[in-house]
């Protein structure tokens with residue numbers, strides 16, 4: 024069998040030459056390492072949040088500040104966007120037509136933006152009810168952790184826009200594919216972080 | 232009159248932020264020292280710029296160095312940065328010692344606030360902008376050559392890391408000229424560095440310089456680790472890697488995991504200072520112990536980020552200059568990994584006295600002491616490597632020996648400090664200062680100086696002057712003992728660290744000795760510069776183009792000196808731990824390949840210089856609350872990254888014909904060179920071809 028026809032089991036590049044696969048292995052591994060480093064940042068912010076749960080300084084408590092309904096909607100939106108990104112990855116690997124790939128990326132982008140909109144609305148409600156970051160150590164730690172995830176999603180959305188533009192400029196060349204691989208890792212990583220936020224920040228906050 | 236406009240344009244800048252203005256208004260010795268230092272920065276920068284302009288070298292500098300993505304050139308630029316910053320921080324150290332010697336029951340000449348800036352910049356610079364660039368530079372230069380690679384995995388990222396580090400260092404230099412630096416020490420402890428206690432720009436300079444530097448180090452660590460995992464040449468299995476590569480790998484992993492806590496600590500402090508969050512404030516639920524934990528979760532592994540590469544250097548140097556295989560390779564590898572893991576388990580020893588339970592202190596005390604075990608293993612391995620070897624006392628070897636003696640002493644005092652009850656007695660005294668200088672000067676600086684002497688001929692094609700190297704070595708060693716042994720005595724006697732003045736007359740003689748030691752250390756640095764000048768003057772007599780001046784063992788000695796841009800015309804194939812040495816013993820180590828191929832190398836890129844400069848300007852804008860500048864810089868940074876992702880033409884081909892020409896010239900030189908026996912390696916007959924004896 025021609026080496027060029029082989030589909031790499033771990034990389035969603037589709038069939039391509041061995042050189043590109045080798046290049047992608049290094050690039051993707053590097054991005055994994057970056058994500059591990061980024062995960063340390065989130066882990067530390069979770070730890071800080073844990074130590075500051077009780078530091079409400081007489082201000083709003085977790086039970087006062089959090090609303091489970093909107094947060095659950097955010098969770099569903101973000102999880103769905105991971106599914107649609109997965110569909111985009113499959114479209115790359117099995118060389119679906121360009122418009123299918125465009126479609127999945129656009130839906131992912133729309134869901135990402137919707138998530139951001141919901142989250143911003145949430146923050147605005149909290150601040151309107153007196154739960155603003157400078158109020159207490161507890162709220163400071165909340166507003167460092169959760170919006171940092173939001174900033175990551177914003178960066179992911181910007182990256183999606185760039186990739187959509189690059190797709191229309193260059194088509195699916197090797198670098199676009201490798202960048203889509205990395206963006207995919209990033210997007211799913213944000214999902215995992217959000218699941219931690221939903222369970223450790225919101226659910227735990229309401230249980231107490 | 233223009234009240235509305237100037238704050239929007241210049242933020243919180245006022246004319247009294249300039250030290251010249253302050254010295255004019257209030258001409259005390261203290262202010263004049265400040266203005267003088269600022270003058271030195273300006274004159275230094277201006278004369279460098281003028282010199283380059285007069286010689287017409289801007290284009291050359293830009294094309295060959297500043298925009299280069301070659302790991303070798305990036306490594307050299309890192310080391311240059313380290314020496315510049317070392318010079319400044321050493322001058323500050325001397326100034327502090329002179330002040331203390333003059334200030335026993337007297338005011339001295341440096342005021343307390345200025346003194347606080349001195350120890351804050353001294354510490355911050357030595358750790359973040361001397362030590363880190365130095366070891367990053369050496370790893371950058373040596374590691375890819377040692378593993379038989381063309382370059383690091385991400386050459387552009389490498390350049391970005393260099394320039395972010397440079398920009399951060401620049402920010403600290405700017406703080407000498409515009410405004411002032413933090414007075415919160417190198418660890419920047421809140422709540423002292425909070426707005427309530429330090430409302431000026433000092434802590435902000437510290438925050439942004441350190442943040443830029445820590446991001447750059449994280450990226451370097453990532454780059455090195457991926458390079459070592461992915462770019463090793465055929466046959467270079469993990470257990471065949473030179474020990475320096477092992478230490479580089481463990482250091483990189485530490486960087487990946489230990490730099491983020493620092494970034495988090497500085498970022499949260501910035502949130503407190505800029506937008507009124509309450510992480511570390513005294514009121515509204517703030518908790519400064521979170522800072523202590525975050526900072527030392529970085530700070531302790533950082534010690535091993537600094538020391539491990541030096542361990543790697545000593546392993547290479549001791550083996551080469553003993554003409555023996557490294558003794559106990561496997562145990563050295565395991566010891567390195569053990570140290571890397573243990574380094575994450577001991578951070579609480581930095582605040583034994585801050586009120587946690589005795590049980591917790593006991594656990595962390597014991598964990599701290601266990602680090603002595605793998606370190607001891609290493610010392611024994613180096614001693615056994617020398618045992619019955621043909622030891623040559625060259626400059627790198629001298630540094631290695633001085634390290635072994637001195638480091639063990641520092642280790643003993645470390646064990647003392649690891650006992651929480653003893654730590655209660657001497658914490659925050661000069662005893663601690665003596666201990667960590669006792670670890671870091673032999674454990675980092677000697678190692679990096681040994682590395683520069685050892686690999687300099689590889690990088691530049693000529694050897695460094697041996698006589699001046701020995702003079703510098705003498706100054707560093709004698710100066711170290713005179714400067715720091717008295718601090719043990721002073722610390723045991725209760726002399727607090729970071730003191731601008733003392734009231735105990737019995738301290739005076741010890742402070743004098745320490746002051747003399749500091750001056751000798753400064754002469755050590757001066758001797759290194761003299762050595763560089765003398766060596767450059769005599770470079771033609773000391774050329775080692777063939778590339779193997781020390782009868783080396785690893786792959787890096789199997790190329791010409793300096794190596795070609797592409798490192799290896801054909802990637803080497805390795806079958807053992809000392810491949811080049813084995814090759815020399817078995818026959819023809821330089822065998823010319825039958826044919827050459829085109830090689831793809833990365834094109835130069837201005838993304839690095841742009842991101843470093845804009846990053847530093849972003850920091851400057853944030854320090855002075857110049858919001859338009861900060862936003863502009865942020866947008867430029869993001870825009871640069873996006874624009875770069877659209878560039879497709881990033882590779883340059885070196886044609887096979889060019890490679891054949893370069894390699895042929897080198898092989899001709901090998902054929903003409905005379906092989907020299909090891910005892911003549913420091914003489915001018917050394918052309919870089921070692922005589923092979925069995």
Ligand SMILES: [Cu+2]
Pocket residue numbers: 530531534577578580581
């Ligand atoms: Cu420590």
